[in-house]
Amino acid sequence: MQQNYQTGAVILAAGKGTRMGGAVPKQHRLLQGEPMYMASVRTFAAVPAISEIVVVADRAHLQEVRATVEKVFDGDVSSERLAAIVVEGGAERPDSVMAGLTALGRDIRYALVHDGARPYATTDLIARVAEAAAKFGAAVPCIRPRDTIRTAEKTLDRSALYLVQTPQGFRKDVLMSAYEQAAQNGFAGTDDASYVEQLGIIPHLVEGEPGNLKITIPEDLPEQEADNEC
Secondary structure, three states, X not given: OOOOOOEEEEEEEOOOOOOOOOOOOHHHOEEOOEEOHHHHHHHHHOOOOEEEEEEEEOHHHHHHHHHHHHHHHOOOOOOOOOEEEEEEOOXXXXXXXXXXXXXXXXXXXXXXXXXXXXXXXXXXXXXXXXXXXXXXXXXXXXXXXXXXXXOOOOEOOHHHOOEEOOOEEEEHHHHHHHHHHHHHHOOOOOOHHHHHHOOOOOOEEEEOOOOOOOOOOHHHOOHHHOOOOO
């Protein structure tokens, strides 16, 4: 996909990741010799539709993340096509998303928000979400569950269920409005799509990837990486 959809990416690397344990947040664990979030930075940088990347980091790691990202973009990533910056996140995920969205340039119309602890998204998935976001205004990658899912009371209809992934793509102004309204109403969603849905917008579903896993616990890491810390 060669079109430029005036699309920017917000990569969230400010979370605490308490379920992973260890001395550093999970997104700073090493994966193939680099902090985990850098896998996403490199993949997004390889997608022609993406013209800006904002990495959102916590205050304690801000300078470290900035130096790591700048090193890559001063080296093997073209700065002519792509801009990348690192900004400080907030106390909660909505604060970090808004910090990232605010940092995107004024000419960016669409924003893809991605978890820095989800390092295996491919360029193909990112491109398809970017294209769908530009076409429909809101797009979410999903896969069908393989296992039966139930509540305590009953088994759910698996054919009607989806497992939601990131990146999720939206018109930037709509997503910002959704978060602003949620803050006013005291709404706390579980992902970006849940905030947009409060505006009455149902995102277009894009086929996700089974390999696009979110690293949550040590067992999610490849065995050779499980003990590495940045």
